[in-house]
């Protein structure tokens with residue numbers, strides 16, 4: 229029985245979209261919402277770009293986008309796509325030849341707007357290259373770069389103009405019998421983005437890539453994205469996302485996952501539930517959580533840990549977490565395992581001990597999942 233079955237107020241009904249493949253990652257349909265980021269190195273620098281790709285993949289990115297503005301970049305893509313553990317999206321603006329080179333270089337997806345490539349012959353060449361090399365396409369409408377005729381028609385960037393632009397690009401692909409595409413309608417304004425995405429979700433069954441563009445620095449961008457993307461995801465809209473931050477791509481991935489984790493849409497690693505702390509705390513909650521976040525970065529198993537300063541909220545939170553610690557008096561607190569009181573622990577041993585408990589629990593959960601998967605496979609084979 230799923231948690232949502234007994235707590236229906238947690239249910240999110242996802243919009244039904246078609247599924248496409250970005251390399252080996254399914255996007256849309258009932259596939260998990262994929263988390264993306266984008267490198268910010270010189271794309272021609274294989275070593276630096278690959279390092280960022282690997283770091284993003286290690287942090288959990290399912291797909292990584294790389295800008296491909298010139299031949300040096302599309303040449304470097306060959307080695308990068310060969311070495312990357314995750315599919316690479318090549319970001320192209322206008323230059324149809326770069327799109328063809330990127331497809332040949334192993335990109336799993338081209339981010340390109342077919343209406344911006346030029347004449348029909350060029351569009352057909354790009355679509356042929358995408359088909360020949362198994363690439364999908366992302367149409368990326370941006371409020372800041374709408375077509376001139378739409379700006380004249382609508383007077384300024386607005387949701388209607390963005391969706392019309394998106395549907396025009398979709399039509400070009402469909403007229404060329406190309407259906408492996410997803411689409412985004414990004415704006416830096418949360419209201420405009422949200423309205424555009426809601427309209428788009430009604431107008432097409434293509435998978436939707438969510439993003440608030442140029443969202444800002446780490447704090448403001450995270451908040452804007454959490455509000456904008458969070459609201460859409462809560463409505464069931466969105467099959468893949470990128471949180472755009474003026475920050476390290478790894479931070480974008482972490483924020484993306486945190487948004488999905490908050491809505492119960494994806495689970496990865498340890499979800500730490502901690503109190504803000506106050507004079508009642510039995511230990512330094514803030515320092516402890518900081519230390520645990522670092523020490524538990526290697527855990528990928530979805531699980532929960534509550535770190536609560538005192539008994540006001542500690543036992544209640546521990547009831548719902550895999551591992552819990554609640555501060556008490558006299559330099560010690562209580563460890564909870566699977567929601568039940570387990571043993572007392574002195575504060576000066578807590579970090580090492582909690583890390584150990586979490587690692588043990590992760591191993592146990594992994595083993596349980598492996599057993600379930602084997603049983604499911606055997607049942608399917610019967």
Ligand code: SF4
Pocket residue numbers: 503504505506507508509510536537538539540541542
């Ligand atoms: S749980 Fe206890 S320590 Fe934490 S904020 Fe609440 S009262 Fe303060």
